[in-house]
Amino acid sequence: MEQIKLEYFGEKFNQLQSLDPDAFLTQVRKEGFDTFNNKGLPTHKNEEWKYSGAPVSNLFKKEYQLTEDKKQSQVTKNDIDEMRLPGFENANELVFVNGKFVEELSTIRSSNEQLVVMPLEEAENSNFSEIVKEHLGKSNLFINDGIHALNTSFIYGGVFIYVVKKQIIENPVYLYHISDARDNHILAQPRSLMYVDQRSKVQIVESYKTIGSMDSFTNEVMEIVVNTDAILEYYKIQNDKISASQVATTHIRQIGKCFVHTLVLSLNGGTIRNNTNIIMEAQGNEAHMYGLYLLKGKTHVDNHTLVDNKMPNCFSNELYKGVIDDSATGVFSGKIFVRPDAQKTNAYQSNNNILLSDNANVNSKPQLEIYADDVKCSHGCTVGRLDEEALFYLRARGISKEHAQAMLLQAFASNILDEIKIEPLREFAEELISARLSEVNMEE
Amino acid sequence: MLSIKNLHASVEGTEILKGINLDIKAGEVHAIMGPNGSGKSTLASVLAGREEYEVTEGSVEFLGKDILELSPEDRAREGLFLAFQYPVEIPGVSTVNFIKTALNEKRKYHGEEPLDAVSFMKLMKEKMNLVEIDKSLLTRSINEGFSGGEKKKNEIFQMAMLEPKLTILDETDSGLDIDALRIVASGVNKLRDENRAIIVITHYQRLLDYLQPDFVHVLLNGKIVRNGTKELALELEEKGYDFIKEELSLKEEV
Structure with a gap:
């Protein structure tokens, strides 16, 4: 300072x-x-x-x-x-x-x-x-x-x-x-x-x-x-x-x-x-929030989100996903407020992470603060490695380890990419990500 | 085609296979039977190259190559196929894309050009008819939301597409109703020929009724304790495994 x-x-x-x-x-x-x-x-x-x-x-x-x-x-x-x-x-x-x-x-x-x-x-x-x-x-x-x-x-x-x-x-x-x-x-x-x-x-x-x-x-x-x-x-x-x-x-x-x-x-x-x-x-607002972070090297990405429900009958759905490699760091902190007037709120939040290296880091903090009594809310996060069973299944059919990993990561990212409603932007993002994932090497 | 000699394997330090010997020639169908925990699925996993199993002794030769030295993908490309007991659901990966990738990686391994889209679709249609699988299943993600029968059918469809030299059916009959069992078995039968061999791992006689194995082996406590023909399977069905256990302990006493 x-x-x-x-x-x-x-x-x-x-x-x-x-x-x-x-x-x-x-x-x-x-x-x-x-x-x-x-x-x-x-x-x-x-x-x-x-x-x-x-x-x-x-x-x-x-x-x-x-x-x-x-x-x-x-x-x-x-x-x-x-x-x-x-x-x-x-x-x-x-x-x-x-x-x-x-x-x-x-x-x-x-x-x-x-x-x-x-x-x-x-x-x-x-x-x-x-x-x-x-x-x-x-x-x-x-x-x-x-x-x-x-x-x-x-x-x-x-x-x-x-x-x-x-x-x-x-x-x-x-x-x-x-x-x-x-x-x-x-x-x-x-x-x-x-x-x-x-x-x-x-x-x-x-x-x-x-x-x-x-x-x-x-x-x-x-x-x-x-x-x-x-x-x-x-x-x-x-x-x-x-x-x-x-x-x-x-x-x-x-x-x-x-x-x-x-x-x-x-x-x-x-x-x-x-x-x-x-x-x-x-009243009656609707919001969908998505995030995808694919991190490598020493990149540090922190996604802080806030959904503040002040009025009744609002809906929000939030999904953030990350793949973290090398010594990169991902942070997710999501907060949902449901104020006393915001009855009948539906608010969902989820954060899923895959770590590809031993030095990769992720900190995930989903938070709900609810002051109304008639609401449906959920939040959760996962941090894990690639599914070994799925990886073996693909390899057992003759697909190389690297290619199998890229396919699984691509699949992990796909439901976020599908949310890009501007077609040329989605195509661009898909290409970027497919190129990026095929260069990832498995580190054990 | 496949020659297993004195194969010992362990998982997390516990020895599960304790000296397996087995020879399989092209055109043959071998059934491996045995009670739960006898090592049947371990044998399938070791052959397919699952990494959590450690081979501590012995050798496995497949078409003249030491396959224990090969990665799971190279074993598959050499012509080994494991039909999984529990096929994995993989959301987000389309079945068609998966099979196409697998097929083309195998072709590349053998120095062949990848199949173009038209030839691939033609091959797929042909094999779909052969194993009676619905097209709608193949446009979905791999096994996602499939019933038990659909998953097993999908395994046989993959087998048909990849045309392996040696197929291991790991309890493919488990969880199937009678109709699904018949369809799966007839699919397998259509894929039999004098150049291919099949290992059927099962608890029950009913799949063997359809497949009519040439040889039956009984696996008990990590070893093959009896070899016979399909009559052995019938005997097991009738008497259970206990009679073999009794015979064995009698022998030991003698």
Whole structure:
């Protein structure tokens, strides 16, 4: 902790605050910075950071460049073309470079009668001012640690996304987060607020890429508000290099009866912490949350999830699965709250892990806190090795040990991959995973 | 084809096979009978290469090769097939994909090209008819939610697809009703020819009624104590294993 240059953050913060002292964002940042100063970096003593406090705090021992403004970036449209997955040619592309939304690199293909995208600073003074003021920063109530507060302290260059009422957005909204770490270690802090209005439907994909040999640390917060009868599908793909770390928070509020489907796929990276929160604020909400992490090397992935049932008749189902190899670490901490008013809640949660090596680690903590008396809830976790009987059965038919193992792991992952409803994305993920699993070697 | 000499095997330090000798020639059907715990399934497992069994003494030669040196997959590719007593359910792996992979890995081992999709489907259709298995079972995950009879039928279907030189049926009759037993046995009979051999491990006469073994061996306490023909099986059915035990103890006393 002593190596962190808090003065550096203070300086940058003051510069940012002087830009427009009376703005709404300026107040939000101030609250954030107060919390950051108050809480500092998380340690293992904080229950929510028991396993990831040290690795995440260690990331602050480097000197990062905190990009203060949207200076001319070296990232070009060609870089985006190279990153684009086949089948996503018509996506609405939102490009962030070092945490800042870059309009010139972004392409919104849906009409603005369907989808509105604008910088947060602009949104504060637009027709959407009320929405921004009402909903930005609500995740602070649920996550009040220093890391989250640090993002809030530096909300600048973020984005506001509005899905217009009754609009089905055919083409996914794809957020590319690029860290240009060619010259410096980069601390990127993207911030976005999305409002999915009544009876609309949208699919979001986020992916991350670090360019250059220096390190990147992305501390992201995305807040999404979903209104009545809307459908939100959210996908996060983490397949960056070992020098790329992140804390990625996705805070979703279901303010009307609506449907939410989330899926987080973590394949490569340094230290990764995902906070995926679903706050059910209306009756009859439904949410499905999936996660798949295939870890190797020294990758550390921590999935923290929260389902907060505040109102009656809500349904949630959560399934996270992991395959952990080498000296990698997986953490799952899932919390389900059922508040006193949330009668007739159905909430299910499950976390299954397969360890492939003696040095692989997993910490799984499913939690239920129930304050209502008429609910159906279950949770559970498993940690084990590959099924030896199944492995022998395949081998006894002439299938090599390596191939048999890959088939079994593929089967383990398949019911999560099936939940990727965007076909080109599912195909991409299946290919990635099949290539990855066939390179796994059995270690005894 | 198969020559087992003085085979000793143990699991977790307990010796279960205590000197098995057995010779099997192409075209023959051998039945191995014996009470529970006599080592029948252990023998099947050792032959198929289950790793938890340790061979402490003896040799097993299969088609001129020392198979104890081979991995389970290489034994299978050499033409050994174990029909499991308890076939494993493997959710998420399709049966068709599994059999296709197995078949092609075997072909590759023998330096043959993989079967193309059309030839594979044709072969599958032919073998499906042969063993009277429903196509809908094969589109599902391996054995997932199958009844006991369906699982055993699936074993015989796999046998038909892989065309092994030596098949070991490990209590394939257990858990089968009379109709399923008849279908499974007739499937096996259709796959018999002068180039292949079969070892039938069973407790009961009824499967042997269908398969008509050439030789019957009685396994007791890790050793083959009696060799005979199918009449021996009938005698066992009538008198139980006790008469052999009695005979043996008489001999020892003498």
